[in-house]
Each structure stands twice: as structure tokens, then as C-alpha cells.
Amino acid sequence: MSLLKNLKNNFIFKIATNVFVIILIPFIIWMLFFDENSYLTHRKFNNEINDLESTISFYKDKIEKDRATIKKLQDSLELERFAREKYLMKKDNEDIYIIEFDTINK
Numbered sequence: 001m002s003l004l005k006n007l008k009n010n011f012i013f014k015i016a017t018n019v020f021v022i023i024l025i026p027f028i029i030w031m032l033f034f035d036e037n038s039y040l041t042h043r044k045f046n047n048e049i050n051d052l053e054s055t056i057s058f059y060k061d062k063i064e065k066d067r068a069t070i071k072k073l074q075d076s077l078e079l080e081r082f083a084r085e086k087y088l089m090k091k092d093n094e095d096i097y098i099i100e101f102d103t104i105n106k
Contacts, residue, residue: 083089
């Protein structure tokens with residue numbers, strides 16, 4: 001009997017048997033893990049947002065490089081140089097020699 005009386009006087013027992021605590025703990029567990037707007041869902045969405053933002057910054061850099069290339073290609077001499085280097089184009093009276101360097105160490 002005294003053990004039961006000591007248990008009822010215990011501070012932790014009073015808190016654990018409180019109606020509000022009994023309702024609040026399952027509510028918190030439900031909101032953190034099982035709800036549609038749970039912490040896990042928010043974490044997944046935040047990771048997805050970070051990935052998309054890095055993709056956006058990559059493509060913005062790529063667009064800036066392409067704009068610089070397009071601006072540079074407005075000049076006819078630069079356009080001709082680009083066509084010769086990238087697409088191996090030539091004039092009718094020219095011969096093109098492609099020199100490849102052996103980069104393999106022997």
C-alpha cells in the first residue's frame with residue numbers, strides 16, 4: 001500500500017497521468033511522423049527545393065555563357081573562326097590539316 005501511495009506522490013507519475021500530457025504526446029507524434037504535413041515531408045520538400053535552386057543557378061550560368069558566345073559571334077570574323085574550329089568548315093580553296101597530340105605517356 002505504501003508503494004502505491006509513494007508512486008502517486010511521485011512528480012513524474014503526476015505528470016505522466018495528466019490528461020493533457022496523455023493527449024499531447026500522441027498528437028505530437030502524429031504531427032511529426034504521420035500527418036500529411038509532417039516534419040519528414042517538409043524535410044523532403046526542402047531538399048527538393050535546394051536541388052531545384054542549384055539547377056536554376058547552373059542554367060543561369062549556362063545562359064550567360066551562351067549570351068556571351070552569341071554576342072561574340074555577331075562579328076563575321078569570329079563567326080568564321082568558330083565555324084572552322086567547331087565544325088571543321090573551310091573555304092573552297094583551302095586545305096585543312098587536323099593535328100592531334102598524343103597525350104598518353106609511354
